[in-house]
Amino acid sequence: MQAITALEFKQISKLLHEQCGIHLQDDQDYLVQTRLGDFVESLGLNSFSQLVARLQVEPGKLLPAVINLMTTNETLWFRDQSCWNALEKAILPELFKKVACGEEVKVWIAGCSTGQEAYSLALLIDELCQVQKKTEWVRHFSIQAMDISETALQTARLASYNTFEINRGLSLTRRTHYFEQTANNHWVLRPNIRLRVHFDTINLTRDFSHLGQFDLILCRNVTIYFTPQVRSKILSTMVSMLTPEGSLLLGATESLWHQRNSYRAIEFEGCIYVKAVCE
Ligand SMILES: C[S@@+](CC[C@H](N)C(=O)[O-])C[C@H]1O[C@@H](n2cnc3c(N)ncnc32)[C@H](O)[C@@H]1O
Incomplete structure (x- = not known):
């Protein structure tokens, strides 16, 4: 599995922003790498470019999974x-x-x-x-x-x-x-x-x-x-x-x-x- 490139990070950031509002900072490529890396491999792909291409072909199937992995679900009882x-x-x-x-x-x-x-x-x-x-x-x-x-x-x-x-x-x-x-x-x-x-x-x-x-x-x-x-x-x-x-x-x-x-x-x-x- 190849490390994420600057272009791939830009493409995935844009997609996340358009699809669910999540705004990634320029230095958060590690977040995409760690949260989506295993998922990319589980699809039999070996680069984030391939994931971007697949997302364009079958967004209905893959997008919810990407969003699940990229959202931060941190919560607790009676928080604050x-x-x-x-x-x-x-x-x-x-x-x-x-x-x-x-x-x-x-x-x-x-x-x-x-x-x-x-x-x-x-x-x-x-x-x-x-x-x-x-x-x-x-x-x-x-x-x-x-x-x-x-x-x-x-x-x-x-x-x-x-x-x-x-x-x-x-x-x-x-x-x-x-x-x-x-x-x-x-x-x-x-x-x-x-x-x-x-x-x-x-x-x-x-x-x-x-x-x-x-x-x-x-x-x-x-x-x-x-x-x-x-x-x-x-x-x-x-x-x-x-x-x-x-x-x-x-x-x-x-x-x-x-x-x-x-x-x-x-x-x-x-x-x-x-x-x-x-x-
Ligand atoms: C950090 S949790 C906060 C949970 C809870 N409100 C709390 O304060 O403990 C943020 C939640 O917002 C959801 N979220 C992120 N983007 C969203 C969107 N575009 N529409 C709806 N929910 C979204 C995430 O899936 C996540 O579960």
């Missing part, structure tokens, strides 16, 4: 404590008021990876319903979680995590309460929470406004891999998809500061999130 604190103490209490009035609440997790973020939210909603002795309220929350990576979505749908994955950010109390241990030392989320989340494929660099309006959107640690232009387009579309008073939570480094007229930024105990501006 200040965000979960804001959800628990400020954002979800507002949404519970809607539920108390008989309304449905729509939540969208964009770039959900292997499911931990979406299930963390489902767990938190379940716990808050129990505290309020309103267990039936969980049914008023619709949680959709989406990602471009089919491999990540497969894990998310199974909701089965190994010891390393389960221990990243999940308390022993929650693990005991919500998971069952399997014979092969995996932890499987109980169906009452697992079935609350609906997973689907999405490419955030294509138009997604048809998904409708949401009371809460989480898109955290996803647009960091995109150019500022792509990020800005995605985030402004998301703002336009918020219901009046709906909230958008981003990762700590994914700010929207230049779009101030369409939203207001709320700071809650160290977490900054965005609320739609009512017309």
